[in-house]
Amino acid sequence: MATADCKSVMPELEGEENLIAAAKHIARALGSNKNLTDDTRRILADLGAQLSSISTFSEGKGEKMSEIENRLNEIQEKVMSWEADQSMIWDSGPDEVSEYLNAADDARKLTERLESLSLNRDDEEYELLGRAHDVLQTVMARLEEEFRYILVQNRQPFEPQHMSFRSSEEDMLDESSINSFGDDSVEDSVHRDSLSRASEEFIIDLVQPDVIPELRRIANLMINSKYDRECTQAYTSIRKDALDECIFILEMEKLSIEDVLRMEWVTLNSKIKGWIRAMKIFIRVYLASERWLSDQIFGDHERFNLVCFHESSKTSILQLLNFVDAMSIGPHKPEKLFRILDMYEVLADLLSDIDALYLGQAGSSITMECHDVLRRLGDCVRATFFEFENAIASNHSTNPVTSGGIHPLTRYVMNYIRTLTDYSETLNLLLKDHGDGNHFSISPDVSPRKENDNESGGFSSRVSPMARHFVSVASILECNLDFKSKLYKEAGLQHLFLMNNIHYMAEKVKGSELRLIFGDEWIRKRNWKFQQHAMNYERATWSSILSLFKDEGIQNPGSNSISKVLLKERFRSFYLAFEEIYKTQTSWVIPDLQLREDLRISTSLKVIQAYRTFVGRHASHISDRHIKYSADDMENYLLDLFEGYPKSLQNTCRR
Template sequence: MGDCGFVIPESERDEDLIAAAKHIATALGSKKNLTDDAKKILADLSAQLSSITTVNENKVEAASEIEERLNVIEEKIMSWETDQSMIWDSGLDEATQYLNATEEARQLAERLETLSLNKDDGEKELLRRAHDILQMAMARLEEEFKHILVQSRQPFEPEHVSFRSSEEDATDLGSVISLGDDSVEESVNRDSISRASEEFIIDLVNPEVISDLRNIANLMLISGYGHECSQAYISVRRDALDECLFILEMEKLSIEDVLKLEWGSLNSRIKRWVRAMKIFVRVYLASEKWLTEQIFGELGTVNLVCFSEASKASMLQLLNFGEAISIDPHKPEKLFPILDMYEVLADLLPDIDSLYSDESGFCVRTDCCEVLRRLGDSAKAAFLEFENAIATSVSPNPFAGGGIHHLTRYVMNYINTLTDYRETLNLLLMDRDGEDPITSSPDTSPPTEEENTSGITYNASPMALHFRSVTSILECNLDEKAKLYRDPSLQHIFLMNNIHYMAQKVKNSELRHIVGDDWIRKRNWKFQQHAMNYVRATWSSVLSLLKDEGNSSSDSVPKTLLKERFRSFYLAFEEVYRTQTAWIIPDAELREDLRISTSLKVIQAYRTFVGRHTNHISDKHIKYSADDLQNYLLDLFEGSQKSLHNPHRR
């Protein structure tokens, strides 16, 4: 045997080997002539055999003890397999006992794995039993976990959230005005959008069950059933998120379904989407993230995966709607809803990035950025279509009465409303190509130092340049519409009314800070020129009848000629009265100013003519006094045709 010790490999430590080794040791020990080394080896062998015997005896005892405990645990676990009720509905004590029993089953299975038992059929069966009991308990815990999540859900009431819905009280620009000659509403209220970063955490499940859910999740994860627990959570919470969207009136629509919707129905859904996005992201998703952290927060990244997987489908449903809107035809009336969608999504992007910060949320972050880009492109395209629609708007007939054309109201209300989106529009219009009339029109180039003398600094932002371009396009269109009138006087009334309206709309709104005071001054000069041209076109020929030829005195003018001149003047005045009482100047101040300037010119000429010839013609040939004519001039431009031959005209 030499100097080496006699060590029995662990792989050979079975009862037969031990017995054989003992027999050899006993036989050798009976010999009288053993060396000291041999005696030492025999002593070591004897000690090892004794230790092996003790360990095996302990393992057998441990296995026996484990079997006894498994019998008890199995009975506890099996007692609930035939019970239709839920454990956690039976009270805290029963739930605690079940958790403790399951935890003990897990520990016993681990002990059996670590014990180096002889792998005979009986011992294999014991280990299999332990795993079966644990699996049965895990399946039951999964059911209990889902049951608690479902039964403890708190009702979601979005009306109690401070985000106000403006769907009912906002006036939709596109629904009340168009590029045609339809009715117009002056006041346009933009759908108010809260841009403040507001986040509200609400309890999506009863706070009293959080500890139970956490205990179940912890036990399932350390038992190797984390995937089953996560899937149970995801399935229940995915349904809850779907119900949240249902409460927010966001029905599931494919892109094809959205594209088939009529504008009225689509616009209503856009308003609901804008509101739903704010509530869903900042209230519901923030609360959902908090819930996953409370339950899974101590279990690594499980909470991140559970949150992303549970909410991903609902977020993609909302984003699909945004994508559908972005590819819908880019009509001008859709610009405001699209801008609302763009601004809300842009405002929520930091929240979404924070909620989906891990790898499992990458697709949501990516889709949000893509939909935001598409909405921006769509808004830009709708704005370009707006410019094109103004340029190509054609009226087959002149606008009745020479008043403010619906196109003028539409355009000025439209761009006035767009001032609420100035930051967004400046961003979206910044990369526009320079192919339109921005550089060619005098109204889109910065004013000279002499022109810009007001306190309002000229705004050279992309939005300001494009607004100036829009107003120039509108004026060109109005010039074409004015040509539809046969009467030059009415052409000037029409252009005066519309340019004055444009100037006032800019002067009395935020547009003044965008297009500048120099723009207003140019329009003031233009409408005043049209007012002067009106007076000249209308009254020059009428007043020419009151002028004496050369230096001839009253005595040299034949009475018959005087009578004819008075008669011709009255006929001309009455025709102007009959025609121009039907014309309209909607602005009271502008109407009064034109009446005054007309009266000064007409009445003064009439007084002079009558005063010069009053002694040479009978009073019966003087049909109207100067005061009569002055009063009649007050009837002009009211939009209601009258006649001086009608005794009830007043």
């Protein structure tokens, strides 16, 4: 009904010129027609108000478009005059800069005003919108050029040599300290300062501070003008070049995985130390400063801020991560473990910094890659440590160590694990839930033997993952040493070799941080072991000689009287045996002074006392000229044993 009522009061009108007449007609109908319903009256009232508004716009439209056109002409004239001048606006002084930015902002506002009119292509005013867009595009192109110019001309030099970082040589293990099995250079030369945040994150000015407000104003103007892509691409390309230069200054050349895998260890070792220093400076100083710069310029537009930082730095940080990835892929040689651990700890330490820098979806690819690289590096640490265990087990020798001294493998292994204690926190994390040495296959001859609950299940259940693996390593080493001892023909030298090496192991543990890992019970067992080998040495060497001091076999046939002939033969046999032992065992060696002295004293107490007693008991049956050496002489001769310098007593008498 309301629709019908409306039609009865609305004339058939076409064209803009009839809007005012239509509005007046509706007003008269509302006043004179008493038959209209309330709904109809309300609809007609609304329609009349709208028609009045449109008519008012139409009356003033011509006047407004004229104003817009005049303003556009002014702006265009200014812009073209600047375009005709080839010099950079930002070199013309602050007044010129301010005037240009105001003109650019006016062009933006004028364009937005025209766009709000929703003009059609058929409208006469549509041409103004096209001109406004052309002027705005010219302005934005010039601003992009100026933006690049300011960024480049005001870039600050990056001088990492003036950073307050300790050198990597102070932080890291000396490159010559761990090379390969059998290298004695490992002895007492390995040391490592704990990695620390010696240089906490701090900001440097990558661009002259006084131009930051201008850069921010340009960025805001371009983004507000919907030229965000041009602005961010300009910024990204300039800062990417600066980041590439930073990587170059830090001496981190771009290396492929193949380049790294082909590299000699000495060269690679140096590259790793350089990477460690570069990574700390790059993340905590340069990238932190880069993020700060991006914040200062794009801080009003968070999305573009993050995108600019991420896109400009992505290539550089991925280059640094690519080197780590190559290291994790390479052969798992034991000498690389310390450097790989250094890299792991540095990257793990920097991970929170990286996560804080690369926020949001835009940075997720970087943070994910960092976490993945760290995981792969952790896998490499485990694989390299397990290869270290395998290398101990498979280190078979065909020739024994000269003189029964400390085997190079023993020195290497004990100093190796002693140095690994510096990485205890990392190793406990990475070796957790990875067994206690049962993950590899070794020969039964060098398989670790479980001695009791303290070193098997009971021990493993109470100590750290690293401790379990270290005890397993020591057990593998002992088994290998036992196998190597069989290379000696003399039983006495076999026991001397084992005594030396097990004593060395015990002393290394007792005198270092390893004591807390192995425990006093382990040390007591090794002390007991090397003492047992010392006793076995004495039995193997001196038992047959001491048996010569028995009276059996030197009596006259048919009586208990001593036969002087047999007695003289007994002395002669003893002296020949003693001289042979002297000649042989002066070439044997006991490197530890205290252990050497203890074994000499123990041997002297047994041999010299037995000799002195035998001589005293038969002094009446033999003349002094048949006593080749006095007890004191022999005691002195025993002091020559285990020095590693062969001597001979034949045809000599030091009475």
